[in-house]
Amino acid sequence: MNREYLRWYSPRLNREMELLVFGHAGAKVLMFPTRDGRFFEYEELGLIASLADKVEAGHLQLYCVEGLARETFYGFEWHPAERIQRHAAFEDYILHEVLPLMAARNPHDCTIVHGCSLGAFQAASLVFRHPHLFRKLVAFSGRYDLTLKVESFGDLFDGYYDDMVYFHTPSHFLPGLGCGWQLERLREMDIVLTIGEGDPFLDNNRHLSRILGEKGVGHRMHVWDGRAHRAGAWRKMAALYI
Numbered sequence: 001m002n003r004e005y006l007r008w009y010s011p012r013l014n015r016e017m018e019l020l021v022f023g024h025a026g027a028k029v030l031m032f033p034t035r036d037g038r039f040f041e042y043e044e045l046g047l048i049a050s051l052a053d054k055v056e057a058g059h060l061q062l063y064c065v066e067g068l069a070r071e072t073f074y075g076f077e078w079h080p081a082e083r084i085q086r087h088a089a090f091e092d093y094i095l096h097e098v099l100p101l102m103a104a105r106n107p108h109d110c111t112i113v114h115g116c117s118l119g120a121f122q123a124a125s126l127v128f129r130h131p132h133l134f135r136k137l138v139a140f141s142g143r144y145d146l147t148l149k150v151e152s153f154g155d156l157f158d159g160y161y162d163d164m165v166y167f168h169t170p171s172h173f174l175p176g177l178g179c180g181w182q183l184e185r186l187r188e189m190d191i192v193l194t195i196g197e198g199d200p201f202l203d204n205n206r207h208l209s210r211i212l213g214e215k216g217v218g219h220r221m222h223v224w225d226g227r228a229h230r231a232g233a234w235r236k237m238a239a240l241y242i
Contacts, residue, residue, distance in 0.1 A: 001048075001056050006101075012093045013068075019098070022048055023061035027110040027135075028102045029242060030094070032119030033067045035074060040064065045231040047116075050239045060242070061106055065098060069118055073146060073156045080160035088164060091126060099133065112136040114242055116234050121146065121170075124208075128170050131185035138192045138241050141229040143201045144208045145171045151200045171204065174211045183215060191219035192241045196228030 004021040019039050033041040042048050042064055054060045072087040102111065111134050115123035120142025127137040146156040146169065157165055166172050177183060191212070195205040202223070209221045222241075224233060 001052055008097075010093050010097055012089050012096065017066055017093065017097075019066065020064040021061065021105070022051075022064070023055040023058070025058040025106065025108070026054070026060045027108055027112055028106050029060055029062045029112045029114055030098065030102070030123075031062055031064045032113075032115035032122040033064070034115075034117040034119050035067070035069045037067065037119070039066045046235050047231075047238045050235040051242060054242075060112075061108070063098065063102055065094070067119060067122060073118065080157040081162065081164075084157070084162070084164040084168060087168060091129075091168075094126060095130065095133075110135045112138060112242065114138040114140075114238075115142070116140040117142065117229065120144075124170050125168050127189070127191075128174060128186065129167070131182060131189055134189065136190040136192070140194045140234050140237050141196070141199060141201070142193065142205065144204055145169055147172075148204060150204070153200060171208050171211060174208075174215065177215065183217070186212075186215070186217045189217075191217065193219065193221045194224060194228065194237050194241065195221070196224045196226055196233065198227040199229050 001022055002024045006021065007016060007018045010017045020043065031042055033039065048062065051060060051062065055062060068090050072083050072090060075083050075086065113123040113127050113134050120139035121144055123137060124139050124142060124144055127134050149155055193205055193209065195202050205221060209219065212219050
């Protein structure tokens with residue numbers, strides 16, 4: 001399997017950014033890591049291996065990026081307004097540096113966005129805000145409202161709320177989405193959500209599914225047995241849904 005390591009200085013983030021590319025052709029898959037993961041996480045967890053047949057056959061090309069969780073949502077040393085602004089800068093990096101790189105290296109017209117856990121939130125927020133750029137969303141074990149308090153998971157903005165938080169939170173901005181072209185693009189997309197029946201964010205996933213249904217946005221939500229917020233389940237999901 002072709003494997004490439006890339007690194008460059010991002011003017012939008014004012015820091016060096018790294019990523020891994022697997023494969024040589026096929027639909028492009030932008031992959032966001034979990035909260036504690038880095039750009040090499042999915043290789044270490046075996047998700048890349050679970051997709052090896054598709055990658056080697058030229059059906060998929062994987063782009064594994066940094067998630068910057070410790071500089072954004074989990075950067076608790078900074079004010080919540082700074083955290084969400086940093087996330088917006090990270091989104092700009094993806095839109096204006098990573099996606100053009102992907103397009104330049106691979107002309108395939110299909111771009112898939114994937115993530116697990118916090119990476120699922122990042123993937124969904126990006127896709128729902130910019131649906132014209134993507135063909136498919138595959139989100140595993142996601143939490144789509146970071147202000148939500150569930151079990152040991154608290155409000156990542158410490159009670160702070162502004163328009164930036166609203167417009168980057170899928171389960172907040174989607175109910176009020178009235179933009180015709182944006183909804184039309186979402187209705188054309190293949191959307192897959194997975195969650196375990198014992199996972200803390202099951203209700204949040206069901207809530208998001210209801211919102212999508214009310215907006216006429218087709219999607220599939222798969223509920224797995226037990227707690228599926230783990231690498232072993234994600235490896236099986238990846239082979240089935242990506």
